[in-house]
Structure formats: C-alpha cells, structure tokens
Amino acid sequence: MPINFDKVTYTYQPNTPFESRALFDIDLDIIDGSFTALVGHTGSGKSTLLQQLNALLLPTSGTVTVDDTIIKSTSKGKEVKPVRKKVGVVFQFPETQLFDETVLKDVAFGPQNFGVSKADAEATAREKLRLVGISDDLFDRSPFELSGGQMRRVAIAGILAMNPSVLVLDEPTAGLDPKSRINMMRLFDSIHASGVTLILVTHLMDDVADYADMMYVLEKGRIIKSGQPRELFQDVNFMTTHQLGVPKATQFAMLLQARGQHFEQLPITRAELVNLLTEAAAHG
Numbered sequence: 001m002p003i004n005f006d007k008v009t010y011t012y013q014p015n016t017p018f019e020s021r022a023l024f025d026i027d028l029d030i031i032d033g034s035f036t037a038l039v040g041h042t043g044s045g046k047s048t049l050l051q052q053l054n055a056l057l058l059p060t061s062g063t064v065t066v067d068d069t070i071i072k073s074t075s076k077g078k079e080v081k082p083v084r085k086k087v088g089v090v091f092q093f094p095e096t097q098l099f100d101e102t103v104l105k106d107v108a109f110g111p112q113n114f115g116v117s118k119a120d121a122e123a124t125a126r127e128k129l130r131l132v133g134i135s136d137d138l139f140d141r142s143p144f145e146l147s148g149g150q151m152r153r154v155a156i157a158g159i160l161a162m163n164p165s166v167l168v169l170d171e172p173t174a175g176l177d178p179k180s181r182i183n184m185m186r187l188f189d190s191i192h193a194s195g196v197t198l199i200l201v202t203h204l205m206d207d208v209a210d211y212a213d214m215m216y217v218l219e220k221g222r223i224i225k226s227g228q229p230r231e232l233f234q235d236v237n238f239m240t241t242h243q244l245g246v247p248k249a250t251q252f253a254m255l256l257q258a259r260g261q262h263f264e265q266l267p268i269t270r271a272e273l274v275n276l277l278t279e280a281a282a283h284g
C-alpha cells in the first residue's frame with residue numbers, strides 16, 4: 001500500500017511559548033511492497049514522522065496520503081480510522097503496552113475492537129502468535145509471566161492480528177541480545193516477503209544494508225538524503241560526517257582498500273564482501 005507525504009510540517013504546542021517545529025517540508029514516497037529504512041539521530045523527528053503514518057498525529061500543514069485516504073490538519077477521527085487498521089505501528093518497547101489477562105486475549109483484542117467476532121479474532125491471534133514463534137502452551141498464560149523477548153513477540157503478534165498492509169517498526173530490536181535481534185529481523189523479512197510494506201526506524205546500518213531497499217536520512221526535522229542503501233553507503237564521507245556510520249562490511253572493505261585492495265563498488269553486506277574477496281582470490 002503506497003504512502004505519500006507532500007510538504008508535511010509538524011509543530012508541537014503551536015501558539016504557545018513552548019511551540020517547537022519538529023518536521024519541515026517532508027516529501028516522502030513509500031512504494032507499495034517496499035522495505036524502507038528511516039535513519040537519523042535522537043531528536044531528528046523520526047517518532048514524530050512515524051506517528052503521521054497512521055494519523056496518530058495530524059500534519060500541521062501539508063498532506064499524508066495513505067492508499068486513498070488523505071490526512072490533513074483538519075481531518076476528523078472517523079475519516080482516518082481506516083488508516084489505523086491498514087498501518088500497524090510497533091512502537092519502541094511494545095511489550096509495555098500489553099494489558100490483558102492472557103496472551104491469546106491480548107492479541108485478539110485489536111481485531112475484536114474492529115468488529116471481528118471473538119472466534120475469528122482468536123483464530124487470527126493463534127495464527128499470528130505461531131508466526132512470531134510463541135508456542136501454543138503459552139496462549140493461556142498471563143503475558144506478564146513471559147520473558148522480555150516473548151512479551152515483545154506477543155505485542156508484535158497483536159499488531160499483526162490486524163492484518164496491516166503496512167508495518168512500521170520503531171527500533172524493534174532495541175535491548176535484545178544479538179541472536180534474538182537476528183531472529184527478529186528475519187521474522188520481519190519474512191513478513192515483508194509475504195507482501196507487507198515495511199518501514200523500519202533504526203540506527204543499525206547493518207540492518208539497513210541487509211534488508212532495506214530504500215532509505216531516508218532525517219536531520220533536524222528535514223530529509224537531507226534519500227535513495228537506495230547501496231548508493232548512500234558509497235558516500236562514506238556523508239554517512240560518517242552525519243555520524244550515522246556505514247555497515248560493518250563496508251568498514252572492513254575500506255580497511256582493505258587502504259591496504260591496496262580495489263573494489264569497483266564498496267560492498268554493504270557481509271555476503272557481498274565474502275563474494276568479492278573470493279572472486280579476487282580466484283583471480284590472483
């Protein structure tokens with residue numbers, strides 16, 4: 001499902017002494033089926049932008065078009081409700097939003113709230129819980145008895161139970177150990193492969209390189225660069241000057257380059273680096 005931002009601005013607490021503008025003239029295109037990464041420092045406006053994707057915040061000026069719904073400053077709750085169902089947002093540390101007495105009830109809550117029958121909502125909840133790797137024996141347990149990683153998976157299943165066409169993920173692997181982080185990114189990759197449009201906010205350039213096909217760099221409320229990760233990571237100077245860094249494979253290739261190794265194009269993933277080095281070794 002496509003999303004378009006046309007000259008979106010957002011101002012917190014307008015017309016008060018605390019007025020502060022968080023977004024300036026944002027133009028953004030999320031292509032249907034794409035995997036888009038949004039990167040930027042603390043305070044660059046990522047969370048503010050995310051909340052515009054499903055109308056939790058309305059633009060102060062400009063428009064956000066989600067599929068065929070146009071969201072603007074004067075939009076009413078009823079007009080934007082369809083967007084809430086189509087665009088699922090997984091906020092940072094989503095496990096803090098669990099509330100129901102059992103895992104199954106918690107995940108079934110969203111669809112039931114949108115009018116799905118209890119039986120159908122629970123059937124969807126079971127399917128999504130299995131998809132995120134929660135075993136059946138945990139369905140009737142309190143979500144608060146689970147481990148932190150399991151709680152996060154349950155919270156993600158709750159968003160997936162709404163069958164969103166777009167899934168927005170705000171630093172979804174924050175606080176996880178390296179193995180759980182890799183498993184969770186693989187889960188999102190498989191959700192993307194099933195046709196869901198993915199938007200990932202992250203500061204991990206390896207994840208951008210491994211998964212994203214489009215990338216936007218946000219700084220002080222403005223998009224200062226956009227393009228395919230492959231293109232943007234070639235401009236190592238830009239990425240480091242803006243203190244975002246580059247993937248580990250690119251860093252390693254640069255070290256080799258400083259020692260005389262030639263690369264037509266810097267690799268951005270580990271697999272690419274290995275391939276290039278294997279080829280180079282084969283050709284002496």
Ligand SMILES: Nc1ncnc2c1ncn2[C@@H]1O[C@H](COP(=O)(O)OP(=O)(O)OP(=O)(O)O)[C@@H](O)[C@H]1O
Binds near residue numbers: 013020022043046049
């Ligand atoms: N409720 C608010 N009231 C006033 N200003 C706010 C509010 N929320 C955020 N801001 C300001 O808006 C700007 C953008 O903040 P935002 O949280 O969108 O950035 P971010 O890139 O998501 O940061 P982080 O990575 O820390 O989550 C910052 O200057 C911030 O101080």
